[in-house]
Amino acid sequence: MNIFLIITIVVSASLYIWASYGNRQLVIYITKPVTTSLIIVLAFLQDPGVHDLYRTLIIAGLFFSLLGDIFLMLKSDKFVQGLVSFLIAHIFFIIAFSSGFGPYLEISYLIPAAIYTTIFLWILLPKTGKLMIPVTVYALVLLVFLWQATGRFYYLAGSSALLSFIGAILFVTSDSILGYTRFVKKSRASTFLIHVTYWGALLLIALSI
DSSP states (O other), X not given: OHHHHHHHHHHHHHHHHHHHHHTOHHHHHHHHHHHHHXXXXXXXXXXXXXXXXXXXXXXXXXXXXXXXXXXHHSSSOOHHHHHHHHHHHHHHHHHHHHTTTOOOOOGGGHHHHHHHHHHHHHHHGGGTGGGHHHHHHHHHHHHHHHHHHHHHHHHHOHHHHHHHHHHHXXXXXXXXXXXXXXXXXXXXXXXXXHHHHHHHHHHHHHHTO
C-alpha cells in the first residue's frame, strides 16, 4: 500500500514539474496540493515506530506545508503568507525533532549550519527589500530546524532519525534554492531542483513516523 502511494506521489510531483515548464495552470493547481496531500496520507498510514507526540507534530507540520504550497502557487503574490505557513510548519517539526530527549544544545553541530546561514543571508538580504525581517526570521527558524534534526540523529540514531535528518537537509536545500531564485537570480533548472528536494524532504519526514 505504501509503495503504491509513494509511486503515486512521485507521479503527481513529476506532473507538477512538467506542467510548470509548460505553464499548464490547471495541472499545476491540481498536482501541487495533491502531491503534498498524498504525503500527509502516507504519514497517517505509517505504522508508528515513534511516540504519538512525534507523529502528531509531524503531521501538523505537513498540514502547514500544504497551506504554504497553496499560498505560493497562487497567481497573486502570497509569498509572506506562504513564508508564515512554512515557518509554523518548521516550528512543529522542531518540537517533534526535539521530543523524547529535550532540545539539542550541542553548539559544535550548530556552527556549520550557522556559517552557511550567515553567508546565505549576506547574499540574499540586500535583495529582499521590505521582506528583510521575515526572511531573516524564517532563515533562523530553518537553522534551528536543521540543528534539532541533527540532534535527533545524534541522540537516537536509527532509521527514523536518519530519515528526518536527511529530510531536514533537503528542506534547507529547497528553501535555499527558492530564496536565491526569488531574490537573486532565476534559473530554468530551479523549478525542478526546488520541488524535487522539497517533496523529497516531506516524503522522508513523513516516513520517519
